[in-house]
Amino acid sequence: MRAFQALVIVAVLSGAATLAAGVTAMRPVLGIVLPYLALAVFLAGMVARVVWWARSPVPFKITTVCGQQRSLPFLRRQPLESPFTGWQVVGRMALEILLFRSLFRNTRTELTPRKNLAYQPDKLLWAGALAFHWSFLVIILRHLRLFLEPVPRMVGILESVDGFFQLAVPTFLLTDAVIVAALLYLLARRLFNARVRYVSLAADYLALFLLLGIAGTGIAMRYFWKVDLVSVKELALGLVTLRPVLPEGVGAIFFVHLFLVSVLFAYFPFSKLVHMGGVFLSPTRNMANDNRARRHVNPWNHPVPVHTYEEWEEEFHDKLVACGLPLDKE
Amino acid sequence: MYDAGKILAGLVIFLLLVTTPVWWSFAMGAEVRAPKLVLPEGRRACVLPTGEMKATHMELLNRWRDLAVRHGDRVMTTWDGRKVRRSLTQSCLGCHTDKDKFCDRCHDYVAVTPYCWDCHVAPRGGAS
Numbered sequence: 014m015r016a017f018q019a020l021v022i023v024a025v026l027s028g029a030a031t032l033a034a035g036v037t038a039m040r041p042v043l044g045i046v047l048p049y050l051a052l053a054v055f056l057a058g059m060v061a062r063v064v065w066w067a068r069s070p071v072p073f074k075i076t077t078v079c080g081q082q083r084s085l086p087f088l089r090r091q092p093l094e095s096p097f098t099g100w101q102v103v104g105r106m107a108l109e110i111l112l113f114r115s116l117f118r119n120t121r122t123e124l125t126p127r128k129n130l131a132y133q134p135d136k137l138l139w140a141g142a143l144a145f146h147w148s149f150l151v152i153i154l155r156h157l158r159l160f161l162e163p164v165p166r167m168v169g170i171l172e173s174v175d176g177f178f179q180l181a182v183p184t185f186l187l188t189d190a191v192i193v194a195a196l197l198y199l200l201a202r203r204l205f206n207a208r209v210r211y212v213s214l215a216a217d218y219l220a221l222f223l224l225l226g227i228a229g230t231g232i233a234m235r236y237f238w239k240v241d242l243v244s245v246k247e248l249a250l251g252l253v254t255l256r257p258v259l260p261e262g263v264g265a266i267f268f269v270h271l272f273l274v275s276v277l278f279a280y281f282p283f284s285k286l287v288h289m290g291g292v293f294l295s296p297t298r299n300m301a302n303d304n305r306a307r308r309h310v311n312p313w314n315h316p317v318p319v320h321t322y323e324e325w326e327e328e329f330h331d332k333l334v335a336c337g338l339p340l341d342k343e
Numbered sequence: 344m345y346d347a348g349k350i351l352a353g354l355v356i357f358l359l360l361v362t363t364p365v366w367w368s369f370a371m372g373a374e375v376r377a378p379k380l381v382l383p384e385g386r387r388a389c390v391l392p393t394g395e396m397k398a399t400h401m402e403l404l405n406r407w408r409d410l411a412v413r414h415g416d417r418v419m420t421t422w423d424g425r426k427v428r429r430s431l432t433q434s435c436l437g438c439h440t441d442k443d444k445f446c447d448r449c450h451d452y453v454a455v456t457p458y459c460w461d462c463h464v465a466p467r468g469g470a471s
Contacts, residue, residue, distance in 0.1 A: 056361065060354055067350045158454035160364035162375050169454050179458065182405040239398040242453045247377045253364035254375055262394075293353060 016204060019218035023226050026276055027269055034268035043268045044248055045257045051275035058282025059290055066294045070312045074304050077297040079118075083306075095302045102301050109298055113142055138202065145195035148188035149224075151175060152231075155188075159242075159249040181236075189232050196225050220286055223277055230270035240264040378448035383438040390421040390434075401457065404431060431463055442466065 033039035080094025092101040093108065108114040121135035155172050158164045176184035200221045203213045234240050244260035245267060251258035281287060293299065326333065326341060333340060344350070359366075368375050389396045391403065407429040410416040417429050427434050439445040442465050450457065 056358065059357070063350065063354055067344050067347065071345050157364070161367045162452075163371060163373050164454040169456060172454070173456065182401050241397055242455075243377060243449050246453050249364075250368075250375050254368055255365070260377075290357070294350075 015215040016218040018215045023222040030269040030272035034265035047275045051278040055278040072311045074309045076300045076302040141198045148192040151188045159246045227273045238266050240267045378452045381444040
């Protein structure tokens with residue numbers, strides 16, 4: 014049911030864009046006004062969210078670790094599992110952001126036929142997530158050919174690697190297939206795994222359907238209902254050089270694609286997709302496990318008058334000396 | 344705010360990355376203008392109507408290659424009834440004599456690198 018709600022939302026959005034693209038007066042809205050609005054909402058929303066997170070108090074250092082922390086010299090420590098310095102945190106975060114290391118440890122809990130509870134590694138979600146995110150990144154970078162003039166050589170190299178097999182004309186791009194397969198897997202996982210379905214909200218499906226819609230229209234434009242690429246680049250360059258133009262003869266499907274992308278951008282800061290920025294601010298990951306070496310002051314602490322050992326020694330200095338007790342200061 | 348410096352630096356990097364297309368053309372000092380093609384004089388029609396050629400010429404050429412090279416079927420009838428030899432270097436470049444001023448202009452603009460010229464020799468620009 015919740016999946017159905019999300020599907021209806023995406024279908025209505027696509028249908029509305031299709032209808033609007035047929036009306037000449039609506040094209041400037043779809044092609045110029047909405048993309049600008051969406052980008053403004055995206056940038057302002059992301060900055061606001063990150064600043065909001067950054068302003069929250071940090072009462073404790075709650076690094077989650079799964080390895081030996083820095084300790085006695087003869088104990089072999091694991092800097093990536095239990096980082097102590099800033100650079101070790103950077104290494105750990107890089108593995109997390111680029112390779113989803115914590116998801117790699119994902120386990121599946123299941124009752125065996127004999128009703129024993131069994132935990133087993135589940136790498137499929139990790140593989141699906143990695144396939145989706147990386148192909149999405151490659152696709153975004155490939156799109157730079159429509160936004161940059163001159164086109165940097167790296168974009169061309171990326172596309173030629175992506176189209177390595179030189180299958181079909183226009184060249185079949187691997188990431189197109191991978192992203193659709195990965196999205197369908199992530200969707201199937203929510204639909205057919207009863208426990209995952211139970212915790213899935215309409216918003217979870219909405220992101221998947223929206224991304225499928227964007228990938229679908231993009232692929233359709235490349236292979237089936239072709240649009241005039243030169244006009245598309247004119248439009249894209251007009252947007253980014255702040256001199257918007259609306260060339261004639263761009264197919265309706267392009268406007269559907271652009272509209273769904275605008276929706277994604279505008280929806281981004283308000284949805285779970287904001288984990289793009291949030292992953293950098295995960296408190297259990299981005300703090301060094303140095304509680305024993307550096308004191309972390311809880312900002313919520315009530316101010317308590319303390320009398321440190323140094324002050325105490327200072328206060329009773331003469332009496333301690335008179336008793337012949339050893340002093341720290343000397 | 345904890346680690347304010349690092350977070351603000353991260354935000355600035357994020358904004359710079361997202362707005363790459365905005366500052367790129369200024370930074371590269373490039374002139375942003377749609378490509379102008381040099382069309383053959385005195386001819387009004389290609390083998391398909393212009394709109395179709397724009398959209399599907401790559402598929403047409405691919406089909407031509409299969410038909411000519413694999414099946415020996417070298418003559419096509421155009422939409423306006425002419426007979427044309429299925430040949431990139433003879434028919435296409437026969438009219439569009441200058442690859443640099445026709446093919447490459449759009450291909451460079453949208454960063455497409457067709458592999459026609461892996462095998463075919465491009466005629467020197469300007470020779471008619």
